Amino acid sequence: MAASTSRLSLSFLLLVSFGLVGLSHAASKCSVPTPPINIPIFPTDIDLLQFALNLEHMEADWFLYGALGYGLDAVAPELVMGGPPPIGATKANLDNVTGAIMAEFGYQEVGHLRAIKSTVGGFPRPVIDLSGKHFAKIFDDAFGFHLDPPFDPYLNSVNYLLASYIIPYVGLVGYVGANPNINGYLSKRLLAGLLAVESGQDAVIRTLLYERANEVVQPYENLTVADFTTKVSELRNKLASCGVKDEGLLVPVSWGAENKTTSNVLSANVNSVAYKRTPAEILRIVYGTGDEGTPGGFLPNGGDGAIARGLLKFA
Numbered sequence: 001m002a003a004s005t006s007r008l009s010l011s012f013l014l015l016v017s018f019g020l021v022g023l024s025h026a027a028s029k030c031s032v033p034t035p036p037i038n039i040p041i042f043p044t045d046i047d048l049l050q051f052a053l054n055l056e057h058m059e060a061d062w063f064l065y066g067a068l069g070y071g072l073d074a075v076a077p078e079l080v081m082g083g084p085p086p087i088g089a090t091k092a093n094l095d096n097v098t099g100a101i102m103a104e105f106g107y108q109e110v111g112h113l114r115a116i117k118s119t120v121g122g123f124p125r126p127v128i129d130l131s132g133k134h135f136a137k138i139f140d141d142a143f144g145f146h147l148d149p150p151f152d153p154y155l156n157s158v159n160y161l162l163a164s165y166i167i168p169y170v171g172l173v174g175y176v177g178a179n180p181n182i183n184g185y186l187s188k189r190l191l192a193g194l195l196a197v198e199s200g201q202d203a204v205i206r207t208l209l210y211e212r213a214n215e216v217v218q219p220y221e222n223l224t225v226a227d228f229t230t231k232v233s234e235l236r237n238k239l240a241s242c243g244v245k246d247e248g249l250l251v252p253v254s255w256g257a258e259n260k261t262t263s264n265v266l267s268a269n270v271n272s273v274a275y276k277r278t279p280a281e282i283l284r285i286v287y288g289t290g291d292e293g294t295p296g297g298f299l300p301n302g303g304d305g306a307i308a309r310g311l312l313k314f315a
């Protein structure tokens, strides 16, 4: 009896003292251990994180304009830093759910731009082509023939989601690729946080499309949503010319998770680990030229920052 009573009292005392410790050191409850390498940003981190601004700028104006009808100039002009307005961006005809999700994505990109620019500095918004004509060309290139009528990314939710399929995925594989070359603890924290949200965006876009995978994309009679994703993924693999690092929504089982699925809501390798790409591979894709030294596509004047400029042929 005595023993159990004193054990109870001891537990009570311990609880009380932990409670008091908790109260008196409230801040230490959430404190973060000192990183083993206590350097926030390595000089070599800066160019890699700034490189991502090219994609984050594309995404910010793409999602903001599509959902809201206006972009970074209206939402966060200080992040534009005097760069020119995006070419051909406009409001898309979206259903309410898609519109709400895309608006959220747009605002998330504003946060990403702020996070990068305030951590490692940055450059003005580059010239970005978000015109319907440019997206139509991408899908024509993807299919290898001219879609008639030309694909209009702003026409409806499905078209907008198909066009959105093109962008965050490239950002996410770029972050995975940059990771081994980033060394500072603050840079790593930023990269992981950006990667997580880009992956989330890509997953949401792909899930919304997967729900309609077998639907025909009107008015193209026998081309389904899944066909569009497969063709875009094939085009990106071709432009980057470094093997298969990009898979559509429906795949042969040998490409599915553990060789068990034909669904492919997330694109990943044989161990379901995300693919990675280098800045050069990414530029080959977003330029649409297959050459990191020849600008075009989304970035008609090329990307900004030391990495993209260093790869330009006539820089």
Ligand SMILES: *[C@@H]1O[C@H](CO)[C@@H](O)[C@H](O)[C@H]1NC(C)=O
Binding pocket: 096
């Ligand atoms: C979409 O949102 C608008 C405005 O909030 C509302 O009037 C309309 O009923 C909604 N439509 C659907 C299908 O929920």
Ligand SMILES: *[C@@H]1O[C@H](CO)[C@@H](O)[C@H](O)[C@H]1NC(C)=O
Binding pocket: 220, 221, 222
């Ligand atoms: C359907 O696709 C086939 C090729 O897969 C093509 O030859 C045919 O013209 C298409 N039909 C229509 C109506 O688009």
Ligand SMILES: *[C@@H]1O[C@H](CO)[C@@H](O)[C@H](O)[C@H]1NC(C)=O
Binding pocket: 254, 258, 259, 270
């Ligand atoms: C799935 O198949 C591929 C060959 O197509 C093979 O390389 C891989 O090891 C297989 N994965 C599993 C988990 O069996």
